[in-house]
Amino acid sequence: MRKVIKIFGIALAIALVTAACGGNGDTGTTEGDQATEDIQAGGTLKVALLSDVSAAFDPQKEYYSTTWGFYRCCLLRTLVSYPGLPGDEGGNELVPDLATGLPEVSEDGLTWTFQMKEGINYAPPFQDTEIVAQDIIRALERTADPEASANGYSFYYSIIEGFDEFSEGKADEISGLNAPDDHTLEITLTEPAGDLPFRMAMHTTAPIPEGAADGHVRDYGRYLVASGPYMFEGSEDLDFSKPADKQDPVAGYEPGKSITLVRNPSWDAETDEFRDAYVERIETTIGGTEEDIANKIDTGDIHINYDGVPPPQQLRKYQTDPELKDQVFAYPSDAVRYISFNVAEPPFDDVHIRRAVNFAIDKEGMRRLRGGPLFGEIANHVILNTLENDLNADFNPFPSDDSQGDPDAAMEEIKQSKYDTDQDGVCDAPECKQILAVTDEADPYPDQAALIQDNLKPLGIELDVKEFERTTMYDKCLDPSAHTAICLAPGWGKDYPDASTFAAPLFGAEGLGPDACCNYSLVGADAEYLKKYDYEVTDVPDVQDLIDECTPLTDEERIECWAEFDRHVTEEVVPWVPYLFDNNVDIVSSDVVNYTFDQFSGGAAFDHFGLVGGGEDS
């Protein structure tokens, strides 16, 4: 039952970004060629998933990094994609996939042109169908269909001319999408967006052949036509000639039970610069506990747990045994874990209480409950160090010995609070009792919640912790009418390497729930919004000016601006207790060679995995 997060909510509302993409020349990275020679192709990779993907593999509905991982490595090719490497080896940089190169953009930044490779066909039963530009348009049209597309992907694409009109049914096609020939796609925007290529790397834009998704508004994922090196087993038996409700879904994906991927015979390594696809077959079992899976990794029955963390006993065993140590892999997943205050809900409407909590929390303890130092670096501010060139690496406005919390400093803060009527450093107002706190029911969050309660109790702050299944937990934190006062288990990952992805969606009005995501702290909410959702507080901190100030800047200036923003938010606004810059930790079975981390999905990159001797002995 030890399920663990892969950061779920990733930035939706993107601030207009100018930098990031432009002329980064080193694309088409080919990774370690010397390793390639040693790896024998073949074999069956056995993967464990604790829980199923979120929307049965429907690319317009899946907003889940685990699924993105499967799409990227194995199932779907997009115009541009990511190479499946760690960040410091180019894992954050786009590489052409179906396109021949990165797109060209017009002078005014409004028209983008992608050139596509020729002669790439779909997996069976569409093995004779070539992937053409019109298929990308079809995918975007499906993205615009509110019934087929869930979780608000349209936020990313409504800058395409005519997208919203199509979505509302006022147009028959998206006027900003044009295919002058089969291998050229022109995209016209309503306003410049430098990050368009990143948006076109999302799998909701992956090509859909004509006729495949028809009648599968709800369940296309189970009829998914692959373009990557693998496909669901039994894909060749899909029969799209029948009426949709008479078709049988693909055999290789049994929801909640298993995912079986086999080689896509149409895939040609010659057209694919970065996927190695050594293994012949990928079998994924869904369900079980981490401990159970850990045992199977020991015996080689399972090669890797894809969505869980290694349990402590497994970690200790592999970390302390020199022979096993090289089977443990930890990479920064470019995410921060934090506790989020609702700055409109008493007692956290008082900045002194928020500061006091920041002093009181034992961050080292929080990390140990996750498994210790391997799981990341203690965070003392909001934005990742890598996105700020380490400008704030030493910034720590709420210091304590060994990061174990400073109760005395916390009490000093409490004394200044209006909720401490007798100024003895213990909050005595009724607002400090029975505070609604929400957390994730999966390990280690309930334990972390217990630690937080234990840390806050001496301050007179008593939490009433409710545990929910993860998606419900995020809903409760986001919904302003739930009046969640403190949210104990969120995490935030970057969409692409720019500090702005840590600003507007988290602290801007455009990220406020319930319509948008993921401003749980309600920073920047206006009086009208607060009134609408029955908050007594009428005024909360606002950082929109600072966001607007940094957004147009570039280069050094931009980074310095965001670093300043970070310091201001962390120390003056105090909407969070950031406690960990997260690592993804995997332990793989000894049969696995060439473990590779994919910075894009924050997990393993199966397209680079190989098995000892080509899987002959297993």
Place this chain on the structure above:
Amino acid sequence: MSSAAAPGDVLDPTSVTTAGTQIEGRTPWQLFWRRFRQDKFAIAGCVFIVLMTLLAISAPWIADNLLHRGPNNLFIYDSLDEYGLPIGPTFEKMELEGELQHGFWFGADQAGRDLFIRVIYGARTSLFVALVATGIATIIGVTIGMIAGFYRGKIDTFLMRLTDVVLSLPILLLALGLSAACGLQKEGCLGGLIRPGLLLVSYIIGLFSWPYIARIIRGQVFSLREKEFVEAARAQGASNLRIMTREILPNVIAPIIVYTTLIIPINVIFEAALSFLGVGVPATTPSWGRMLSEASAIFEAAWWMMFFPGFFLFMTTLAFNLAGDGLRDALDPKTAK
């Protein structure tokens, strides 16, 4: 289903108690006591229940005065290793936050809490829920059983059909649903009428476990109301209510006690099951079921986390079963071993 067959009665279908049969000479209570005290298993069960209750009641005292730590105190640096693995049971004194303290007799759990304290606090939860739930079940069951048995006819048919319906419900499922619906929001459900907490779980369990008692009591009352003393009271002009409470009720006390004792263990397991599945008592309340659920992720490395809460749960249900069996046998020698 026909109530004569009582097929849904999972308590103990081996007997239908007939408390009316009494031997002349000694008082029934003397007889009962003579028989009961010879049943060593039942006595052992009772002793265990008493000890468990004492332990549960004194848990806060033990925590404050003997061990100086509570069920929700975490000792992350003293009882977890650097990977987060808890220490096992130890009777040696150990250093906790700079002071020499009693060791963790049952080991630590995955959050570095003292499992012994959590287990004895868990006893409070289990006993509280079981007693309240059983109390509710008994009140509903006895009322319905009495009315059905006393008035017979259409009322009886209706009430017994109601009982049948409740017995046919997928109880665990509905209980899960109710707990999930009412237990997970601050405002509870039904407009705040039902609030999350220990009582909620007790209500839910009580709501589903009364039919056993109702059936038994109805059977008893059915025969009792024909007895002479009832006729006599009626001849004196006693009201129905008076007859039920003054004449009949005292005569069904024995089966009430027996069957109450026998559904307590069922309710103890019910609460543990709900908590095991994650919809039981609130997170901060130590519960054996929840401890077992926490253990299920780590029990191969920390067997104590699985063993101790389960063992106490098992012993408690066993003790109530032993006591209940003993009570029944002593009150109704026909089924004695």
Place this chain on the structure above:
Amino acid sequence: MGRYLIRRTLFLILVLWIVSVLTFLIFVKLPAGDPARRAAGTRTTEAQVEEARERLGLNDPIWVQYTRFAKGLVPWPGWFLNEQVYYSFKNFVPVKEEIFGRIPVTITLAVGAGATWLLVGIPIGIISAIRRRSLADRAGMLFALFGVSAPVFWLGLLFLYIFWFKFQQMGWPHAPGSGIPTGENLFEAVLAGRFVMPWIVLALSFAALYSRMTRGNLIETMGEDYIRTARAKGLSERRVIFKHGLRAALTPVVTMFGMDLGLLLGGAIITETVFNLPGVGQYTLNAIKTSDFPAVMGVTVFAAFFVVVANLVVDVMYAALDPRVRYS
């Protein structure tokens, strides 16, 4: 008998109806919050929520909503668990498909466990009854007492710890771990022994109950007049017991077996959770936790359906087995 069965059937339909109303109220109406938003998911605009509300018919009067839901419970082609209503909005898979895909696992678990507890429980009960107050009787009843007191979820963990983990550590032949690996079908999983521990663990408490029940019934039956008559006729004791005594003593056991099996076929939630078996129970728990109400409604009424059918079968069997039952 015909009239009796019709009455029973009508009663069972009434039970199903009540279950459906309760389920509807508990899972759809009771939880706070907007069901449309729950259905539409996070990060959706007002318009999308409205669209979901319209699609799910949440603007309709409550009885219309209930009728739509109830229609899916009528075993009629095109109605039963129809995909218009019974479609999970959490993972976008039809509820019917999930249930039908998982029911073989649950049936395997329930039937195997059922056979186990009959084979263990009844002989223990018989031996205990025949040799009353013997060592065997005491041992048998002690087993029964332990059995009814041990919670399934603890036993499951204990068994996994001992027979899988510890045995494996010792290098002894050991039980397979929990779960069914991908690529192994149900038949292969049974052959690989993956159900042995779940069967035993699930069966234990039932075996205990059944042995007590058998013992009690048999003792009672052996005191009846017709048994004395049979004895007086000079029949061998063995013949008396097995020919005459058992028949009457086992009748209630059979009825109870039907009921218990019916209950388990609706999903053995705890056992499936502990041993990670992809059955109906696991699906149910997940659906409840994610408040995926089409799934929960489907599965709950499906479970009730099994209980009710089991009830009916039991009634018929009871009537056939025990001539004393009159259909009044």
